Structure formats: C-alpha cells, structure tokens
Amino acid sequence: MVYYDKSIIDALLDSYERSVLFTGENKNAVRISFSFDKKSIPVYFDESSLAYEEIHSYMKNLEYEGLIEIQWKKGKENHIISKVILCLDKLEDAYAYVNRQPKSYMLRENLLFLRKKSSEIEEIKAPVCKAFLIYLTNRLEQGKTVKEYITLDDINRTEKIIECLKAIEQNSNVCYIREFSIRLFHDSKEFESLSGIITKIFHEFKNDCKSKNIVDILAEYGIYHMPNYVYFKGKITLEIGGEKIAVGPLEQGIGISGEDIDKLCFGDVSTIKKVITIENLTTFFRWQEEDCLILYLGGYHNFVRRKLLKKLYHEIPNVPYLHFGDIDAGGFGIYEDLCRKTQIPFQTYHMDIATLKQYESMGKHLTENDKKRIKRMIEDRPGVSYMEVLWYMLEKNIKVEQECILFDAKFLE
Numbered sequence: 001m002v003y004y005d006k007s008i009i010d011a012l013l014d015s016y017e018r019s020v021l022f023t024g025e026n027k028n029a030v031r032i033s034f035s036f037d038k039k040s041i042p043v044y045f046d047e048s049s050l051a052y053e054e055i056h057s058y059m060k061n062l063e064y065e066g067l068i069e070i071q072w073k074k075g076k077e078n079h080i081i082s083k084v085i086l087c088l089d090k091l092e093d094a095y096a097y098v099n100r101q102p103k104s105y106m107l108r109e110n111l112l113f114l115r116k117k118s119s120e121i122e123e124i125k126a127p128v129c130k131a132f133l134i135y136l137t138n139r140l141e142q143g144k145t146v147k148e149y150i151t152l153d154d155i156n157r158t159e160k161i162i163e164c165l166k167a168i169e170q171n172s173n174v175c176y177i178r179e180f181s182i183r184l185f186h187d188s189k190e191f192e193s194l195s196g197i198i199t200k201i202f203h204e205f206k207n208d209c210k211s212k213n214i215v216d217i218l219a220e221y222g223i224y225h226m227p228n229y230v231y232f233k234g235k236i237t238l239e240i241g242g243e244k245i246a247v248g249p250l251e252q253g254i255g256i257s258g259e260d261i262d263k264l265c266f267g268d269v270s271t272i273k274k275v276i277t278i279e280n281l282t283t284f285f286r287w288q289e290e291d292c293l294i295l296y297l298g299g300y301h302n303f304v305r306r307k308l309l310k311k312l313y314h315e316i317p318n319v320p321y322l323h324f325g326d327i328d329a330g331g332f333g334i335y336e337d338l339c340r341k342t343q344i345p346f347q348t349y350h351m352d353i354a355t356l357k358q359y360e361s362m363g364k365h366l367t368e369n370d371k372k373r374i375k376r377m378i379e380d381r382p383g384v385s386y387m388e389v390l391w392y393m394l395e396k397n398i399k400v401e402q403e404c405i406l407f408d409a410k411f412l413e
Contacts, residue, residue: 004041004051005058006098008034009067012086013094017103021088023143032086033071044081059084066090067097106152111140113155117162129165131205149197160185164194165201174222174258174304208337211330219302222258228304229255231284234293237267252285253294258304261311269316276349277309279325279334283402287324297323297334306342313344322349327356328366328399329373332386350405353388362404366397 011034016022021030036044043051059081062068067090073080086094095102118133132149139146150158167184175183181191195214202209202217209217215225233253238245240263247254256264273291278284284296293312297305313321323338323346325331331351339346356363366374374390381387393399 002043002051003058004055005062008041008059008084009062009094009098010100012068012084013098013100016086016088016091022103032088033083034086035083036081056081065093065097067094101153103152107140107143110150110152110155110158111137113158114140117159121166124166124170126166126169128169128202128205129162132165132201133162135205149201160190161194161197161201164191164198168198168218168221168223171221171223174224174228176224176226177218180218180223211333216302219304222303224258228258228302230258230261230305230308231255231281231296232294232308233284235271235291236269236293239265239267251288253296256308258307261304261307264308264311266312266315272316272319274320274322275309275312275316276322276324277338277346278402279323279331280402283324283405297325297338309342309344313342321346323347323351324349324402325351326400326402327351327359327389328393328401329370329377331402332377332390333373336381348386351386351389353392355405356389356392356398356400359400359404360396360398363398363400366393366399370399 012032015034016032019030019032021032034040038045041055043049044055059068059070062084063070067087069085069087071082071085072078073082091102114133114137118130118137121129121133136146136150146152150161164184167180171180177191178188182188185191199214199217202212209220218224219228231253233247233250235248238247238254238256240260244267245254271291272293274289274293276287276289276292276294277297278287278294279297281296281298284294287294293316295305295309321344323335325334325348332348335346335348335351338344371394374394377384378387378390378394384390
C-alpha cells in the first residue's frame with residue numbers, strides 16, 4: 001500500500017532541508033512546494049488507476065491538519081491539483097507526521113559527536129582520521145552535505161568508521177584483516193561492510209593511497225589479507241633460529257613471511273654488488289643478474305617490505321640501491337614513494353629515456369589520467385632525474401610496462 005500523504009510530506013521536507021530557507025541564506029520569501037505532474041506523481045494522471053480519489057483524500061486531510069496548502073489548477077478547482085505547499089509554521093508537526101528527525105536536530109547531534117571525537121584523538125598519531133573529522137565538521141558547520149561519507153541519521157555507523165580509521169592508523173601488531181575486525185568489532189566480518197568507505201576516505205585524505213586498493217592500504221599498517229611474504233633472490237645466506245639457508249641455488253628465489261623478518265639475519269654479504277627492487281612479479285621471476293640481491297616489491301611497497309629493505313641497508317649500506325618498474329606515471333610514483341618511506345637513496349633502473357625509446361614499439365597509449373599525473377609530476381618535481389622521460393612520454397603519448405623489457409646481457413653493456 002502506498003501512503004501518498006507520507007511520501008509527499010517527506011518530499012516537501014527534503015526540499016525544505018535543501019533550500020536556502022533551511023540554511024538561513026534566503027533574502028526573499030521562499031515557499032516549499034511539491035508540483036503535481038506526470039513526472040513527480042504519474043499515478044495521479046493514470047486514468048486506469050484508482051489512486052486519484054485516494055490522493056485527493058490524503059491531500060485534503062493534510063490541508064485540514066494545517067500541514068499543507070493545496071493549490072488547484074486554474075479552472076479545475078477540487079478536480080486537479082497543481083501543487084501543494086508546505087506550511088512552515090507547522091514544520092514540527094510535519095516531521096512528527098512522518099516520524100522523522102528534523103535535519104537541524106541531526107546536524108547539532110552530529111556536530112557534538114564529531115567535536116567530541118576530534119578532542120579524543122587530538123594527542124594521537126592518526127592524520128587520516130583527523131583530516132576526515134575536520135572535513136566533516138567544516139562541511140556540517142557550513143550547512144553542506146556529507147552524504148558521500150556518512151548519513152546524519154546513523155551516528156553509530158559514523159562512529160564505527162572513525163574508530164576503524166583510528167585503529168588502522170594506530171595498529172602496531174601484524175595481524176590479518178579478520179583478526180583486526182574481531183579485535184575492533186567482535187565480529188570477523190564487520191570490517192567488510194565498511195571497507196568500501198574506508199578505501200574512499202584513504203583515497204581522499206592520504207596522498208600516496210589514491211591508486212591503492214584496500215588490501216594494499218591495510219598492508220601499509222601491518223594488516224594483511226593473508227600471510228604477507230617478501231620474495232627475493234641472489235647469492236646470499238640467511239640465518240633464522242640458528243639454521244642457515246643458502247638462497248643462491250634457488251633460481252626463482254625464496255619467500256619469507258613478514259612475521260619472520262625480525263628473526264632473520266644475513267650471512268656473508270660480500271658478494272652483493274647491487275640491491276634491486278622489481279615492481280612486477282613476472283619480471284622478478286624472469287630477471288637474472290650476477291652479484292645482485294633482487295627483491296619483489298609488488299607495486300607499492302608495504303610495512304613488511306620496508307622492514308626488510310631497512311634491515312638490508314643497515315647490513316649493506318655501500319652498494320647501489322636500484323628500483324626497476326614500469327615506465328609510466330605509476331612506476332615513477334612507486335619509485336618516489338619507495339625513496340621517501342625507506343629513506344634509502346634508490347636510483348631508477350632501466351626506466352630511462354634510452355630504454356623507453358628501445359621498447360617504444362611495445363608500449364601503450366597514455367590514458368587521460370596518465371597525462372594528468374605526468375603533468376602534475378612535471379610541475380611538482382622540476383629537478384628530478386627522469387624529467388626527460390616524463391616529457392617524452394607526453395610528447396609521444398606512450399608508456400611501457402616493465403614486462404616488455406627482456407633481460408639481455410648485451411643490454412647492460
């Protein structure tokens with residue numbers, strides 16, 4: 001059964017809450033109305049429907065209650081309604097009629113809640129959560145919408161989102177996503193219901209997360225979808241719990257769980273002349289180079305891979321550290337992120353203008369997003385060593401994936 005009275009009162013209240021009348025910005029008298037036409041209420045004009053009389057009955061009752069004023073179509077009084085107008089002196093009664101909280105009340109409640117939360121986390125390190133709270137508070141104080149992130153009538157959900165952000169940024173123990181959810185919500189699947197909005201918030205309020213999925217975002221904070229492994233290969237010996245593992249004979253390398261990194265020690269490292277990080281897994285498996293330690297980065301590095309790299313740099317500080325990735329905006333973004341977060345002086349490897357030209361025929365055209373990112377890099381990083389590559393990519397509308405670059409000893413000569 002359709003309750004036309006409640007649906008139309010709801011529509012009128014929606015219009016009121018979106019209007020300058022609600023925000024107090026109106027300079028002239030404003031009337032809030034609902035027009036009767038074939039688009040807004042088609043059933044009213046459907047001659048085969050019995051709703052016509054029912055709608056008239058509902059509207060006349062609302063007018064009797066003083067909630068609306070009916071305006072009839074000229075010359076069709078008591079036959080065809082032109083529009084109904086909300087009686088602003090009966091706003092409180094209109095909200096009660098549809099059992100709805102006034103938006104002004106919800107705004108006050110949400111602002112009180114957000115200010116309280118901001119105060120609670122003032123002293124802790126949670127920049128994304130703080131930026132999100134500031135954004136919400138400023139928007140609501142200005143009377144602007146926040147519906148892309150929260151709904152004003154569900155503060156409980158908003159609190160879950162904020163607590164989740166805070167817990168992610170404050171996490172200090174390596175764990176899996178379902179363990180994190182249990183710890184925070186006492187429900188292993190509760191986090192799943194929030195993962196979409198959490199991803200959106202990190203994309204918006206943390207610059208280096210804009211292109212990451214939720215699995216990669218959480219991995220930054222030691223929260224994993226599954227056991228997180230670091231893959232590497234080279235002529236090196238590992239020591240774990242007194243046991244020695246020779247990695248050199250393993251052509252495809254070895255994977256070490258993130259939970260074992262702290263227990264890991266390196267044996268003789270004198271044969272290592274370079275440390276190379278490789279962005280993509282296929283290239284990691286295929287790439288062979290003498291006297292090198294090669295690590296699979298997996299796109300953007302995470303907490304575990306950074307830990308191993310820092311451990312390596314402490315043991316082998318005097319060899320070149322090189323990063324080999326896609327020759328595109330994403331590849332250079334990963335390189336910049338790697339340098340910034342590890343504080344290791346990486347150099348790019350096979351990501352220069354000569355390589356780009358050599359494999360240009362195997363490249364792909366830039367997307368519009370690629371072009372925007374490259375132009376932004378050119379503006380933001382005027383002195384970078386790979387500036388010539390950025391300009392060439394734009395000029396030729398080209399990018400090259402790492403997998404195109406095949407290992408050839410002659411290539412290194």
